Amino acid sequence: MLQNFKSNAEAIAAADKYLYGNHARMPIVMDRGEGCYVWDLDGRKFLDFVGGIAVNGLGHCHPAIVKAMEERAHTMLHCSNYYYNAPAIQVCQMIVENSCFEKVLFANSGAEANEGQIKLARKYAVDHGHPERYVVISMLKSFHGRTLATATATGQEIVHNPKWYSPLPEGFRYAEFNNLESVKEQLDDKVCAILTEPVQGEGGVRPATQEFLQGLRDICDERGILLMFDEVQVGSGRTGKLFAHQNYGVEPDTCSMAKALGSGVPIGAVCARGDAAKTLIPGTHGSTFAGGPLACGLAAATLDTMLNEGVMDQAVKTGEHFRAQLRKMAEKHPDAVKEVRGLGMINGVELTDNEIGPKVVDKCFEQDVLINCTAGNVLRFIPPLIASEAECDIVVAAVDKALTELGK
Numbered sequence: 001m002l003q004n005f006k007s008n009a010e011a012i013a014a015a016d017k018y019l020y021g022n023h024a025r026m027p028i029v030m031d032r033g034e035g036c037y038v039w040d041l042d043g044r045k046f047l048d049f050v051g052g053i054a055v056n057g058l059g060h061c062h063p064a065i066v067k068a069m070e071e072r073a074h075t076m077l078h079c080s081n082y083y084y085n086a087p088a089i090q091v092c093q094m095i096v097e098n099s100c101f102e103k104v105l106f107a108n109s110g111a112e113a114n115e116g117q118i119k120l121a122r123k124y125a126v127d128h129g130h131p132e133r134y135v136v137i138s139m140l141k142s143f144h145g146r147t148l149a150t151a152t153a154t155g156q157e158i159v160h161n162p163k164w165y166s167p168l169p170e171g172f173r174y175a176e177f178n179n180l181e182s183v184k185e186q187l188d189d190k191v192c193a194i195l196t197e198p199v200q201g202e203g204g205v206r207p208a209t210q211e212f213l214q215g216l217r218d219i220c221d222e223r224g225i226l227l228m229f230d231e232v233q234v235g236s237g238r239t240g241k242l243f244a245h246q247n248y249g250v251e252p253d254t255c256s257m258a259k260a261l262g263s264g265v266p267i268g269a270v271c272a273r274g275d276a277a278k279t280l281i282p283g284t285h286g287s288t289f290a291g292g293p294l295a296c297g298l299a300a301a302t303l304d305t306m307l308n309e310g311v312m313d314q315a316v317k318t319g320e321h322f323r324a325q326l327r328k329m330a331e332k333h334p335d336a337v338k339e340v341r342g343l344g345m346i347n348g349v350e351l352t353d354n355e356i357g358p359k360v361v362d363k364c365f366e367q368d369v370l371i372n373c374t375a376g377n378v379l380r381f382i383p384p385l386i387a388s389e390a391e392c393d394i395v396v397a398a399v400d401k402a403l404t405e406l407g408k
Contacts, residue, residue, distance in 0.1 A: 005029065008041050026365065033060025036387050038370070049383040049395050050370045054201070054233045054346065057260030058305055059384035065263045068301035077294045081286060087296035094303045095271055098242050100251040103277035106291030107268030110232030110258030111145025114195075116270045116285055117228045117254050118149050121193035122171075124226055124279045133192035133225070134170075139177040141203030141375065144195065144230055153195060156203075178208060180215040187219070193226040194219065198244040201233035201382075204375030205341055205348025213250040220253070226276060229255040232268070236260035237306045237385055239344035240316035247343065260385075263302045267295040306385070315345045315385040322347055322381070322392040329400045336408035345387070349379040349399070356408060363402030369395055 005011035011029040028040040036059055038048045051057070058065060072087075079085055092104040107113040118136055125133035138144065140155040151159050152168040160168060173191075176182035177200060194216050200206040220227040229252040234244040236257060241247055243255060253276040258268040268290070272279075289295075306312055323342055326349055330337035338350040351357055357373035364371050374380045381395065 005041060011041055026370075035059045035061075036384050036391055044368065046365075046368050046370050047391060047394055048370045049381045049387070050372050051383045052264065053259070053372075054238060054382040055259045055262075055264055057237055057385045058263055058302060058311065059386045062263065062305070062386075064301045064305045065298055068297050072294045072297040075293070078289070078292045081288075081291060085291070085293040085296065087293050087300050088291040090300040091269075091296050091303060094300070094307065095242075095257075095269070098307060099246070099271065100273055101255070101271040101277070102273045103271070105270040105272070105280060105285070106287070106296070107258070107270065108266050108287055108289050108295075109145070109268045110230075110256060111147045111150045111268075112287065112290070113232065113256035113258055113268035113270050114144045114150045114153065114230055115147050116268075116280075117195065117230075117256055118153065118193075119285055120254060120270065120272070120276060120279050121226045121228060123284060124276055125192040127279060128224070128275070130192070130224075133190055135173055135188075135190045136171060136193050136195050136228075137173050137175055137183060137186045137191055138195045139197070139200070139203075140174050141177060141200055141206070142195075142197060142230070143200075143202035145232075177203070177206060178212045180212060180219075183216065183219065187223070191223070191225055193228050195228045195230060197230045197234060198248065199234040199239065199343055199346060201346065201380070202374050204350065204378040205346055205380055207341065207343050208248070210248055210250075213245065213248050217250050217252075226253040228252055231255050232258040233382070234343075234346055236302070237312045237315060237344075238346050238382070240312050240319065241344075242303075242307070242312070244343065261299050261302060262295050263298050265295045265298045267299055311385050312344075318387060318389055318392060319344045319347065321389045322396070325393060325396045326399075329396050332400065333403045333408050336403050336406075342381075345381075345383060345385050347381045348374075349381075351377045351379065353377060356403075356406065359406055360399060360402045363405055364395075364398045367398045367401065369398040371395065371399070 008029045031041045032039050038046050122134050138153045142155040144150040144153040152172045155174040173186045175186050198208050254272045326340045338352050354376040357377050361373050
């Protein structure tokens with residue numbers, strides 16, 4: 001019989017006994033959510049500016065998502081990829097009609113989508129007469145997933161810890177983000193693709209420059225290699241556009257999506273154009289669950305809402321307000337805050353040292369506000385895109401109070 005937990009303490013005690021400890025968790029058990037708010041088992045209400053790590057783009061229990069979930073439950077949850085299903089086709093159609101891409105390949109997560117991009121790039125090189133090309137250049141401080149290949153593509157030393165899961169796969173090199181000369185230093189005849197995030201998320205909310213992304217496009221065009229974007233965290237409306245690269249006018253050959261695409265149900269996608277949209281044929285890549293009617297039913301509802309109900313326009317407006325208020329707050333704490341930056345509704349406050357961040361997160365938690373700290377010293381805010389200016393102001397006030405209480 002299922003055990004019904006009546007409190008945080010009771011559930012956490014059971015978790016300590018049964019749940020694998022590969023995540024560091026806050027001492028609360030999420031019970032339900034609505035809009036930008038969540039409640040724990042003790043009935044405590046929090047303003048959620050973590051958003052499932054950029055997953056809950058439409059907030060918790062959005063009516064369109066609830067309706068789509070109910071429809072799926074009463075029709076079909078899964079069917080094999082031996083057959084078509086209508087929700088998958090709807091998702092592909094909406095993505096293609098609102099982007100530069102021609103085809104969409106489904107996965108179950110962002111890591112799987114990036115794995116698909118890497119496989120696609122290597123096969124593309126072989127198909128075009130260059131079997132010697134297999135190296136992918138990615139960026140330092142990047143994050144692309146936790147499979148062996150995507151962890152290796154991730155440009156962070158901690159992920160490459162030799163005590164974890166060496167040996168790592170061959171075929172990856174790293175360049176400095178926003179530094180074209182650094183990228184050029186890594187180029188040779190073995191390179192098949194360049195992979196980057198238009199805005200680094202886990203790397204500290206660092207937007208690319210126009211010059212950098214355009215320069216990467218030029219390099220790839222000159223050498224006949226693929227430009228691949230990872231938009232797992234910053235796509236799906238997060239920056240006020242369906243894809244973050246649309247803010248720059250630079251078109252990649254392939255691009256990954258995940259997180260907010262499914263509004264909480266696992267899904268990933270590889271979007272491709274040109275010859276890259278013809279590279280993966282039957283037998284070269286696929287997944288049992290990828291593109292199933294449950295995940296795609298929710299993704300279709302998500303995209304329909306984002307594209308037709310002003311959600312992305314709101315993200316631009318609210319994001320501008322949020323950054324303005326964060327900068328005003330930063331002026332009060334010049335010894336603690338180094339920079340405020342972001343795009344749309346992915347925003348960060350870089351602190352002057354690595355010790356402050358976790359303490360600010362804890363102080364905000366005490367005020368019933370959920371945020372997180374990434375890259376050691378960057379407070380990251382990735383709330384639902386539907387967050388209001390008033391809710392942003394609550395978060396700014398909480399951070400301000402936290403820094404003040406810490407003597408900063």
